[in-house]
Amino acid sequence: MNKKTFQNRIERCTSIMKAEGYNILLLIKPSNMYYLTGDGRLCAYAMVTHDGKVAIGVPKTDIDDVKRSAYFDSVVGFEDEVGMIHSIAHYFEHFDIKKGTVGLEYSFLTQSMMGIVTHPHAKPRDVLPKDCTHIMSGLRVVKENQEIDRLRQSALVADIGIKAAIEAVKPGTSESRIAAEAEYAMRYAGAEGFWRTYVSSGSRTGIAHGLPTNRKLESGDLVMIDVHPVVDGYSSDVCRTVCVGKPSIEQQSAYDVYLKAQQATVAKARAGVGMVELGETMHGIMKNEGHGEHIFGPPIHGIGIDFEESPLPPGHAFFHGEKEPPPLPANVVIAIGNCGLYSESWGVRVEDTVVVGDEGPIILTTYPYFLNLT
């Protein structure tokens, strides 16, 4: 990515800002800052004006470092929280914005952070705050080719993580140690870090968010492994479920149904498809096979700089402060298989990262599908 990439993104951003009447955006969410400026870090902010001027505020220690990655020159360092507030005020003045609308990330800012960025010493009184979540999601939802290249790299690393995790599955090993193997292999394959690594086993495969514990695997357990490595700023998402020993007939049957539903949904990931249609495909097959009561969670979500981003299914989108997405254009990237099929005492899930292509799906994560390790 070069300066032109970011100028282009800023241009697309400002044209939406003008159309919707935003004078300036004040961004704090690292992924949004990263997308528009080339740098996204903690305790920092970026301001983008409707005519395309960009300013970045960082801890004073970080000025040189941020200049190495961000594509814009107006960088100010602050000493502490009070300094941050004053530096925001400085840029409002510098950009001569005394009234109008400032876009803030309502789906990211806590009440306390809202208090900071709208503090009378930060924001001019007549500049009114308004949510800009949908602007940033709208910009980021269709991936550029170079973003898809990075997602492809990330998916390769995710496959390596799943392989290492599955190879470590045996009775007596803890969920946390399975996670250790996955994360170690992914860092050695090029991951800078991870979003959450989920590893659950036994009855814990039946819960919605199976973060690893020190529970030890037992023979007959299912093990659900879901990884999200960050490679060159981009995250992929792959989940596999395997059995410690030979699965029961019920486990194998549930797995087969889930995989059938997931694969049928993947097959429909082509330009023009809607999130609702994809979700109904996935849920529909599970319902037809008698598992209507066993479904939980949004079946699909977008993926990119964040491991869960727009597009989101309608209900989930509302909860996350996002808008319901229109039919998906080509080069939206989604994770398919995010809901689970949960029985009384275990669950199965299979998830892949997929590019919505003009002609059909381009599947980025390619680790094979099998429940039975024996």
Next chain:
Amino acid sequence: MNKKTFQNRIERCTSIMKAEGYNILLLIKPSNMYYLTGDGRLCAYAMVTHDGKVAIGVPKTDIDDVKRSAYFDSVVGFEDEVGMIHSIAHYFEHFDIKKGTVGLEYSFLTQSMMGIVTHPHAKPRDVLPKDCTHIMSGLRVVKENQEIDRLRQSALVADIGIKAAIEAVKPGTSESRIAAEAEYAMRYAGAEGFWRTYVSSGSRTGIAHGLPTNRKLESGDLVMIDVHPVVDGYSSDVCRTVCVGKPSIEQQSAYDVYLKAQQATVAKARAGVGMVELGETMHGIMKNEGHGEHIFGPPIHGIGIDFEESPLPPGHAFFHGEKEPPPLPANVVIAIGNCGLYSESWGVRVEDTVVVGDEGPIILTTYPYFLNLT
């Protein structure tokens, strides 16, 4: 911990609620839920009434699992986001709370989440929201003996992580691979997971939040390693800085000053000391040695279920929606050495987890101090 522990905590909570006029708390932050109920998970909530009734809402998949860890019986499962809203409304009705004050975590809830929990279908119109951050921090700031035992276990694991990381330091190894060694060793030693693992090197040791990248270590680099394993729900915090090869005179001198400041501050960690006094001790020594311009960041923070919690220094507390802490009682646990000494081109930091004792500090992280590996 047993049921009595949690009944006790709820009693302490309700007595503050009554004194401050809260009718009910609606908690979403996992660490707060964990502290009061024994279970804290994503996408869940806990409601605590002024007369000590407790209800927990979780995804419908998680009902059995939450009953295994939470010490309260009133658990409801919801199907999706709309179901969550309705289940909150149900509990307001069940507890017969039609007016008054509901405490919400303003330092945790995003604007969008505020929209959910104060939705007219969730919260009765005449129940007014008010921040309860300080109630939860006030409850959690002094640790019980069994919490200190867990923090001690966590600190042992943190020391193991630092050891593994430092042993991997050599030219050509990437920051991410150093993190891999630390995290792998910590999971094998009993960590269920981590808060952020920081590994930075070379000029990156000079930034405020040095998350690992694929930058490769070079001879003469400083390497800053800061780990936060979660063991049995509790996090510790230890940071060490080492040099790849022989440090320069300036590097060694800066390190010596920092360590002197940190150790002098640790020595003052006894009941009755103030956060400001501790901070001034730490900063004062660095200033006296001519490094006044090189200090950045809050020098001290509390640690427990969260890797950064109350007590916080006044400015940082304000930013995080916390109140300025009074003089510290015994059994507050703090991480000392969170600010850095940052030169133009590198930084040093040394941090330990310390119990504020009646007679003096009880230092939980004990990895030795040295900059020079040769």
